[in-house]
Amino acid sequence: xxxxxxxxxxxxxxxxxxxxxxxxxxxxxxxxxxxxxxxxxxxxxxxxxxxxxxxxxxxxxxxxxxxxxxxxxxxxxxxxxxxxxxxxxxxxxxxxxxxxxxxxxxxxxxxxxxxxxxxxxxxxxxxxxxxxxxxxxxxxxxxxxxxxxxxxxxxxxxxxxxxxxxxxxxxxxxxxxxxxxxxxxxxxxxxxxxx
Numbered sequence: 393x394x395x396x397x398x399x400x401x402x403x404x405x406x407x408x409x410x411x412x413x414x415x416x417x418x419x420x421x422x423x424x425x426x427x428x429x430x431x432x433x434x435x436x437x438x439x440x441x442x443x444x445x446x447x448x449x450x451x452x453x454x455x456x457x458x459x460x461x462x463x464x465x466x467x468x469x470x471x472x473x474x475x476x477x478x479x480x481x482x483x484x485x486x487x488x489x490x491x492x493x494x495x496x497x498x499x500x501x502x503x504x505x506x507x508x509x510x511x512x513x514x515x516x517x518x519x520x521x522x523x524x525x526x527x528x529x530x531x532x533x534x535x536x537x538x539x540x541x542x543x544x545x546x547x548x549x550x551x552x553x554x555x556x557x558x559x560x561x562x563x564x565x566x567x568x569x570x571x572x573x574x575x576x577x578x579x580x581x582x583x584x585x586x587x
Contacts, residue, residue, distance in 0.1 A: 400426035400585060401566045403554050404500070405433035406487070406514050407480040409458040409470065412504040414563035414575035416467055421578040422585055426565065428500050430487040431551040433480075433562055440560055446477050461575065462508075471511030478515035485538035486520050488547050490529060498527050 402418055404411035419425045437443040445454045459470045483503055490499035502523045506512045512519045517535060524531035537543060554564075558571050565572040565581045572581040 398568045398585070400424065400581070401429050402426040403429045403431050403559050403562055403564045403566070405431060405480055405562050406483045406500070406503050406507060407477045408433060408562045409508055410575045411563040412508045413458070413461055413465060413467070414565070414578060415501060415504055417465055417575065418565065418578055422582050424585075425497070428487075428497055429550060429554065430484045430496075430500070430547065431554045431559065431562065432484060432547060435548075435551050436555060436559065436561060439555060444477060468509045470508050473507050473511050473513045475513065478513050480514050482517065482538050483514040483520060485543055485547055486524065486534060488543055488550075489534065489537040490524070490527070493529055495527050495529060499523060499529070502527060 400418075400422060402414060404415060415428065433444075445451060455472070462468070462470050487496050487500050487503070490496045503514055503520075506519060506523055507514050514520065521531045521534055524534050557566060557569075559566070559573075561573055563573075563575055565578065567581055567585050570581075570584055572578070572584075
């Protein structure tokens, strides 16, 4: 396996608080920046036949666990967006759009922080435009760009490729063919990357 084959890839959806925790920590834990790969978690839920813990009796426990981990990692207190989890499909498409300008990573981080540190709703187009504007992106083009069938197809293709690779949820870090599911698996992934 070549070095390129082992380059880490972190699959995420902007609606996932665990993906937020992973994106905030991953470069520091691995010692390298992974490629951040947006996928549609809803499509994975549909494929696997069940959805988020946010819609189960375990919701309160999950919320407490996310808050506990954020504090342990030294992150700001989690500020849950209203009605969490929102529909993040447009936000995921916005990441693909921002990649065209070389700012996908920056938009991803800014969007996660806006959602889970500021408690803003990423389903709100004004919030997405504000993030894009803060990064110097042509925010006035955002709505048309994320409605483009080619961009929509690109996100679908990436989601399908992730599923083919075995991704069954987010965050999932892939190093070569090995998958590490969960923000609490980053240290194991770092050891595998170093081996």
